[in-house]
Amino acid sequence: MSPIRVLIVDDSSVMRKIVDRSLRQAGLEIKEVFEACNGVEALARMQQTRVDLILSDINMPTMDGLELVRQLQAVENAKGVPIVMITTEAGEAHVVQALSSGARGYIRKPFSADQIKERIFPLFQE
Amino acid sequence: MDSVTQIESRNRVQLIISAKSSGSGGRGSKLPGLPRAETQKRFTRALENAAIEVFEMMVGSPLCSSDQVTLPLVADYTSMIGLAGDICGVLSFRCSNKSAGQIAAKMLGTEERASAECTRDALGEICNMVAGAFKAQVTDIIDQCMLSVPMVVSGKDYQLYPLADGLRIQISKVFEGDLIWITLDLHGG
Numbered sequence: 485m486s487p488i489r490v491l492i493v494d495d496s497s498v499m500r501k502i503v504d505r506s507l508r509q510a511g512l513e514i515k516e517v518f519e520a521c522n523g524v525e526a527l528a529r530m531q532q533t534r535v536d537l538i539l540s541d542i543n544m545p546t547m548d549g550l551e552l553v554r555q556l557q558a559v560e561n562a563k564g565v566p567i568v569m570i571t572t573e574a575g576e577a578h579v580v581q582a583l584s585s586g587a588r589g590y591i592r593k594p595f596s597a598d599q600i601k602e603r604i605f606p607l608f609q610e
Numbered sequence: 611m612d613s614v615t616q617i618e619s620r621n622r623v624q625l626i627i628s629a630k631s632s633g634s635g636g637r638g639s640k641l642p643g644l645p646r647a648e649t650q651k652r653f654t655r656a657l658e659n660a661a662i663e664v665f666e667m668m669v670g671s672p673l674c675s676s677d678q679v680t681l682p683l684v685a686d687y688t689s690m691i692g693l694a695g696d697i698c699g700v701l702s703f704r705c706s707n708k709s710a711g712q713i714a715a716k717m718l719g720t721e722e723r724a725s726a727e728c729t730r731d732a733l734g735e736i737c738n739m740v741a742g743a744f745k746a747q748v749t750d751i752i753d754q755c756m757l758s759v760p761m762v763v764s765g766k767d768y769q770l771y772p773l774a775d776g777l778r779i780q781i782s783k784v785f786e787g788d789l790i791w792i793t794l795d796l797h798g799g
Contacts, residue, residue: 498717498732502668505719543757572742572757575749592746593739594667 485608487515488536493526493552494570495544499593503539503570509597512604523547527555534561537604539591542571542578553585566607570595644751646777653748653779653794660743661783661792668739669716673783673790680782684766685791686710687729689737692758693745699796700772701741703733709788726764734760740792 490507492500500519508514518533520526522544530538538556542549549569556562566588571578574592582590589603644652665673685704693699705713714724714732724732737760745755772778772795779794 496731496735498714498728499735501718543759545759572738572745574742574746575754577754593742594664596667 485513485605487513488608489516489518489534490514491518491520491526491529491533491535491538493520493523493538493540493544493549495521495541497521499541506595506597506600507539507604510601510604512601523549523552523555526552527559530556530559530561532561535565537607538562538565538567539570540567542569542573542582550581550585553582553587557586568603568607650777650779652751653744653777653796654781656744656747657740657779657792657794658781658783659747660740661781663743664736664739665783665785669713669736669785671712671716671786673785676782676784676789678782678789686764686766687733688763688768688770689730689733689760690763691734691737691741691760693741693755693796694758695755696752697755697796699776699794701737701744702770702772702793702795703737703740704791704793705733705785706788709785709790712786730762730764734762737762744794 490504492503494500494503500521504514504517518529518535520529523540524547526538526540527547540549540552547555549571553567553569556565556567567586568589568591569582569587570591570593572593574590579590588607591599591603662673665671686707687710688702688704690700690702693701710729710733711723713736714729715721717732717735718724718728738757741757745752745757772793776796777794778796780791781793782789782791784790
């Protein structure tokens with residue numbers, strides 16, 4: 485797998501750092517990491533940048549992760565880019581909502597690097 | 611900073627945290643139909659497991675057991691998050707200034723002292739994740755429960771009055787040699 489460009493969307497800067505570190509610990513080769521602290525910032529980023537993977541929280545101010553996933557459907561740069569939700573809200577209703585909105589996977593916080601590996605790697609082997 | 615609400619207690623303040631607001635659909639808490647003692651035991655175990663899981667996975671430092679459950683009169687940092695739905699209440703996390711700094715530094719993966727902003731952010735996330743992990747432990751008895759935005763209070767000169775009139779679940783653990791406290795105050799029963 486060649487090095488990838490990742491967009492991490494979370495309103496917590498500490499959590500963005502943890503996700504970044506966990507991706508690297510999981511053995512993912514990262515070319516570049518972009519960060520956004522809500523859906524609006526992520527959408528703006530995606531208008532300008534092409535990434536290989538988007539990891540997003542759900543509960544965020546201004547625009548939440550579920551709305552972001554829906555709005556990304558209309559963004560040319562996001563076409564075919566896997567979106568994985570990383571959130572504390574891991575109830576069945578949230579999982580169904582996220583997957584039906586277009587997310588390709590779901591990771592519950594707290595998570596380990598192994599869980600990241602388990603959920604992310606298959607997305608690049610499909 | 612991020613969406614964590616911050617309060618710095620420069621002057622003595624009283625924080626009255628009400629767990630009486632109704633949950634989804636205007637309902638109050640619906641504590642599981644178990645005997646109170648059984649619910650207390652089950653929730654205590656779930657809260658302990660949640661805290662252990664969060665610290666192991668996200669802080670990278672295991673929590674050790676402590677028998678000292680009594681809440682401190684003063685804690686340098688208190689982070690809180692509201693729960694609403696089948697159960698309504700407030701989960702709070704308290705720790706010393708030293709522990710707060712260590713938690714933030716470990717979460718950031720640095721040995722340097724984290725900024726005050728990052729420390730508050732980290733403690734808000736700890737509270738958020740412990741509440742989320744607690745919910746995940748009791749999904750068989752709680753269907754619907756939403757979490758609020760976390761709030762972090764720094765400073766010692768305040769008192770907390772949770773107006774929940776239901777169960778109080780309180781645990782303490784040892785983190786890097788110092789005590790930390792987690793409390794879940796639930797309304798109803």
